[in-house]
Amino acid sequence: MVGSDELPTAVPNFQIESGRIGGKQALTSFAASVADVFEAKRAKGADDDDYGLAISVWHLGTVMIGSFRSSALEFERSRALTAESGLDHLLIQLYVEGGFTGTADDRDVTVRAGDIVLFDLSRTLSTAASDFWNISLLIPRQSFEGVMDTVAHFHGEVLPREAQMTGLLGDYLLSLVRRLPELNPADAILSANATVALALTVLAGHTPAGSRASNGIASPFRKAALYIDANLNDPRINAGQIASATGMSRASLYRLFEPVGGVASHIRRRRLTSAALALASPANRHRRVKDIGLERGFSSEATFSRAFSRAFGISPMAARSRAAALLATGVPTPEAEVDQDVFAGWMRTLQASS
The missing domain is CATH 1.10.10.60 (Homeodomain-like)
Structure with missing residues (x-):
């Protein structure tokens, strides 16, 4: 057994595949593992046995990033869940395939393949997605302090696929997901820092009305x-x-x-x-x-x-x-692949880099 004080030898990774465990079990496991973020469920009348899912998520210490391929789902983050989950993060999602419609608080949101959308997890959301593949990035709110006025302005903001900087960030996220299985933990930490820096740069160049980038000087x-x-x-x-x-x-x-x-x-x-x-x-x-x-x-x-x-x-x-x-009892372990309970606790262990 690896001692609890030893450093990981591989980047902690969590996976679910319906091809291995069946659609119904995959949906149950997925819904449980993301219960801190939102309630995930199939549309009324959908057959859970036909559900398809393939996800792989990595914990990089200061951020979490994952590839999610799924049959159509509905997602909801209620007022109650924002209170009970203990999350104060920004969720950034690149939709590689598929998309969704829904609301972020009272704001209507429509996302297409190629768009990037942002959610402030201290607020509510309700979406209905078609069959999709997205890359999701979870970053603690503290990472934005001193750089952005407030991430509240970005809740439900869509960075359109036509924008060059959207494409740049999207290409980077896809490349990172492809390379993460081969990275050692030290390189993964460096990549996490680079990921946050690039995301902040792109957001600073796409400031919604009422928000301004401070460029290191407090606005x-x-x-x-x-x-x-x-x-x-x-x-x-x-x-x-x-x-x-x-x-x-x-x-x-x-x-x-x-x-x-x-x-x-x-x-x-x-x-x-x-x-x-x-x-x-x-x-x-x-x-x-x-x-x-x-x-x-x-x-x-x-x-x-x-x-x-x-x-x-x-x-x-x-x-x-x-x-x-x-609250899950697990935290990232030295082993490469972890179970559902450990994954559910990962979000609580994220800390902004100092």
Whole structure:
């Protein structure tokens, strides 16, 4: 047996193939393994025995990347799941074949073969895909801090296949997936850093309305957002305080935050997202729900519980209980191929590179 303190000798890899285990079992295993990200199911009336799936996913330490070939599926990330899953990541998907239609929050989204789509996993989505092959890349939100104003602007954003930079990123992702089976762990770490750098470069060149790349210098929005995150525990934080601390007028502050629903909405969302992540973390399993809420600026447990339930559709206690049920005990191991439970826990082990 390999000691737990030994370094991997191969890049951890997870696979499911319906040709090996049958369509129904493949669907069951796939749905369970991605349960932290979304509910995956067949369209009503579809025969699970005819389901086809071939996936291979690699954990690169700071990112996860996988190739997914599947029969038609429906995906949903509900308000409750955003609270209970403990994920605060950006999902980037290249659709090599097939596509989907659906919504990201209230935004209509249509993706074609060759397009790249982005989802902020702190928010909801609902899609229906045809038979497809996609390359999916999961990156922690921290990787974008200091480079992009906020990934919230990119939720449901489609990078069209006609754009040259979309093609460049797509070609790279396809090449990486082809070469990953031959990479050693050291090279995989280098490739992860390169992947994040390229993804950030492409996103910085495709900024949706209301979002700006900072080029390493904090933009006015980013300054305000960082100040908010650093003061989430202050129940008195308001627009006047933020404007004064960041050297701008209230009117300018309101204009900056209008694309993300306003200043108060952003503060509330960041407080609740932070609370949801804390509730999902095993490190906080012995802490009181009340204390987690108070630390994020809520005046009482009742106020916190009401706001949390309105935002996510479940209570803070229910979110904690479901997170404990979803949490896998495994982490990346020295062996090359891992099982379903280990894979499900991978997403929680992702950390932005320092």
